[in-house]
Amino acid sequence: MKGQANNNGAVFSGAGNRKEFFSCVKRVVVKVGSGILTEETGLNLKMVKNLSQQLAELHATGREIILVSSGAVAAGVRKMQLAKRPTEIPEKQAAAAVGQASLINEYELAFEEHNVKVAQVLLTRDDLAARRRYLNARNALQTLLAWKVLPIINENDTVVVAELKFGDNDNLSAMIAQLLDADVVINLTDIDGLYTSDPRTCSDAKIVPYVERITSALEQSASCHTGQHGTGGMASKVIAAKKAHAAGIPMIVAGGATSGVLKKIFDGEEVGTFFAPKNKKMAGKKCWLGFAANPKGLFMIDKGAANALVNNGKSLLPVGIKAVEGAFGVGAPVRVVDLDGRELGIGLTNYSSADARKIKGKPSSELESILKHKAYDEVIHRDNLVVTFEDQEENP
Numbered sequence: 001m002k003g004q005a006n007n008n009g010a011v012f013s014g015a016g017n018r019k020e021f022f023s024c025v026k027r028v029v030v031k032v033g034s035g036i037l038t039e040e041t042g043l044n045l046k047m048v049k050n051l052s053q054q055l056a057e058l059h060a061t062g063r064e065i066i067l068v069s070s071g072a073v074a075a076g077v078r079k080m081q082l083a084k085r086p087t088e089i090p091e092k093q094a095a096a097a098v099g100q101a102s103l104i105n106e107y108e109l110a111f112e113e114h115n116v117k118v119a120q121v122l123l124t125r126d127d128l129a130a131r132r133r134y135l136n137a138r139n140a141l142q143t144l145l146a147w148k149v150l151p152i153i154n155e156n157d158t159v160v161v162a163e164l165k166f167g168d169n170d171n172l173s174a175m176i177a178q179l180l181d182a183d184v185v186i187n188l189t190d191i192d193g194l195y196t197s198d199p200r201t202c203s204d205a206k207i208v209p210y211v212e213r214i215t216s217a218l219e220q221s222a223s224c225h226t227g228q229h230g231t232g233g234m235a236s237k238v239i240a241a242k243k244a245h246a247a248g249i250p251m252i253v254a255g256g257a258t259s260g261v262l263k264k265i266f267d268g269e270e271v272g273t274f275f276a277p278k279n280k281k282m283a284g285k286k287c288w289l290g291f292a293a294n295p296k297g298l299f300m301i302d303k304g305a306a307n308a309l310v311n312n313g314k315s316l317l318p319v320g321i322k323a324v325e326g327a328f329g330v331g332a333p334v335r336v337v338d339l340d341g342r343e344l345g346i347g348l349t350n351y352s353s354a355d356a357r358k359i360k361g362k363p364s365s366e367l368e369s370i371l372k373h374k375a376y377d378e379v380i381h382r383d384n385l386v387v388t389f390e391d392q393e394e395n396p
């Protein structure tokens with residue numbers, strides 16, 4: 001049996017055991033996409049009310065719910081009666097500001113009907129990249145949950161610049177689940193799950209009810225074609241599922257418009273696509289390092305070192321480093337890639353980029369004579385390394 005308990009006690013023990021798993025789920029991140037939240041005239045108020053009611057029912061069972069809601073840009077576009085979604089960044093950002101106000105206002109009104117208090121949290125990638133700010137965000141969100149308030153999160157689209165974007169809310173919801181050690185991510189979209197290929201272009205596509213591991217073939221089957229208002233399509237959901245999987249958190253992609261979808265999911269019905277988690281939970285600090293930290297440079301390593309890191313749980317020694325890129329100091333997060341450029345992991349470096357360039361390819365016994373000092377044998381110690389590479393078809 002493949003199962004494991006997390007902090008909140010939810011145990012996933014394999015396909016076919018959804019009911020058992022969901023009966024133990026305590027903390028859940030629900031992500032809702034733009035497509036189902038908007039209609040011709042603006043926000044789809046019926047949908048906002050319907051989802052709020054379902055979420056309030058879940059909240060009343062004592063579960064902790066974090067809502068990641070898209071829809072600000074789409075709502076702003078409609079409110080400003082723009083002919084189409086703007087392509088210019090200032091207009092898109094202005095539309096997000098207009099739309100976010102309507103979005104949170106409608107949620108607040110809808111949740112008030114059920115006596116649930118909500119809070120608006122707008123984040124940029126930068127807020128989670130710095131370790132201290134990551135912990136700040138976690139403390140604030142945990143306080144809201146302790147107060148029984150339901151946080152409604154979106155990317156702070158109005159101020160964020162391209163290189164600091166989460167990219168899409170699928171990704172953001174997986175990172176929030178890691179930040180808060182949630183039991184599950186439920187991604188509600190305009191289609192009832194992952195199909196064998198994009199049903200918009202392939203009429204004989206079939207739904208995939210269960211994904212044990214995300215292979216590159218599966219990634220390729222999920223295209224980045226979106227609905228009218230979406231960002232990232234199914235591709236970004238699969239990438240998000242991969243991040244959640246690596247942290248030991250399952251994710252469900254399901255149709256948000258399916259009647260009573262959340263109840264069905266919590267009753268253990270086989271709706272949507274269930275992405276299984278890895279059978280070992282990743283520690284909070286490693287989640288930050290692997291998925292939120294902003295790498296400042298890169299180590300390219302040889303085959304032997306790649307094998308030692310990925311398959312044998314070893315630290316990175318200077319002898320295996322072939323190239324160093326970037327300018328960084330001691331303690332910075334650095335990406336580790338193999339000779340083909342595939343990311344193997346991210347770690348906190350014991351040596352600056354300048355020193356790493358001097359010692360690359362050298363045995364640890366020579367470090368002292370080269371640098372005139374030697375703090376560590378390892379360039380990245382195992383305890384400060386997150387292996388993100390997971391490809392069952394081909395090991396490095």
Ligand SMILES: Nc1ncnc2c1ncn2[C@@H]1O[C@H](COP(=O)(O)OP(=O)(O)O)[C@@H](O)[C@H]1O
Nearest residue numbers: 033034189195197198223226227230231233234
């Ligand atoms: N393999 C696939 N299975 C299901 N949907 C897919 C697939 N590939 C692409 N898609 C598209 O992804 C869309 C959902 O993504 P998106 O529009 O970004 O939704 P959201 O706004 O909910 O994030 C679907 O409408 C569908 O056309």
Ligand SMILES: N[C@@H](CCC(=O)OP(=O)(O)O)C(=O)O
Nearest residue numbers: 034070071072073168169231
């Ligand atoms: N932050 C943006 C949504 C970005 C996004 O990922 O959209 P979607 O693919 O619809 O979940 C907004 O509120 O419009």
